[in-house]
Amino acid sequence: xxxxxxxxxxxxxxxxxxxxxxxxxxxxxxxxxxxxxxxxxxxxxxxxxxxxxxxxxxxxxxxxxxxxxxxxxxxxxxxxxxxxxxxxxxxxxxxxxxxxxxxxxxxxxxxxx
Amino acid sequence: xxxxxxxxxxxxxxxxxxxxxxxxxxxxxxxxxxxxxxxxxxxxxxxxxxxxxxxxxxxxxxxxxxxxxxxxxxxxxxxxxxxxxxxxxxxxxxxxxxxxxxxxxxxxxxxx
Numbered sequence: 001x002x003x004x005x006x007x008x009x010x011x012x013x014x015x016x017x018x019x020x021x022x023x024x025x026x027x028x029x030x031x032x033x034x035x036x037x038x039x040x041x042x043x044x045x046x047x048x049x050x051x052x053x054x055x056x057x058x059x060x061x062x063x064x065x066x067x068x069x070x071x072x073x074x075x076x077x078x079x080x081x082x083x084x085x086x087x088x089x090x091x092x093x094x095x096x097x098x099x100x101x102x103x104x105x106x107x108x109x110x111x112x113x
Numbered sequence: 114x115x116x117x118x119x120x121x122x123x124x125x126x127x128x129x130x131x132x133x134x135x136x137x138x139x140x141x142x143x144x145x146x147x148x149x150x151x152x153x154x155x156x157x158x159x160x161x162x163x164x165x166x167x168x169x170x171x172x173x174x175x176x177x178x179x180x181x182x183x184x185x186x187x188x189x190x191x192x193x194x195x196x197x198x199x200x201x202x203x204x205x206x207x208x209x210x211x212x213x214x215x216x217x218x219x220x221x222x223x224x225x
Contacts, residue, residue: 031211042202042217043157050211058212090156098206098213101147104156 003027006091006105013112019078021108023091032074033092049074081112115140119216127224134188134219136203143205146186151200193223
């Protein structure tokens with residue numbers, strides 16, 4: 001398996017609190033992605049990074065921010081969690097972006113109550 | 114707006130038969146397309162990438178076709194086995210090619 005680790009794996013948080021999810025890779029891949037997966041919607045891209053400090057928005061970026069200060073770490077922050085952000089979050093990495101296969105983490109199940 | 118549609122939410126077939134899954138897209142002109150497998154509680158796993166000029170690609174019991182005129186990709190699993198039961202996702206790159214969009218997936222069940 002590709003060296004990609006998401007933490008935490010499960011989290012329950014209250015509405016209005018900030019939450020940070022971490023994605024850590026040991027593959028030295030340039031591209032890192034955050035997706036959310038909800039029933040009926042499939043995987044939707046939140047943000048992605050194409051290098052250290054280089055990030056861009058995806059399809060559903062409102063309410064989320066990201067940071068990448070090191071090649072190996074990509075953080076996803078929910079500034080003020082809402083119930084609509086209850087979802088399963090997946091991190092993915094890729095060496096050449098969408099030209100390559102993406103390797104996915106195990107996912108983080110986030111529940112906002 | 115761009116849309117990706119996978120033919121059905123669920124597909125049930127008998128072991129040994131060929132499973133055929135469909136991925137249709139509109140308002141896209143992707144240069145290639147990917148297929149992934151996802152098991153419950155796990156992240157997707159890459160299966161195949163096909164480029165627009167390849168028309169067909171095979172890997173063991175898997176075959177993918179890519180028809181840019183019909184804007185459609187077909188994913189076939191021959192001699193299907195219960196272990197092939199999973200959700201299968203198609204994915205296409207968007208705009209600047211750093212944005213990969215996924216279909217909602219088709220849940221395949223292969224019955225013994």
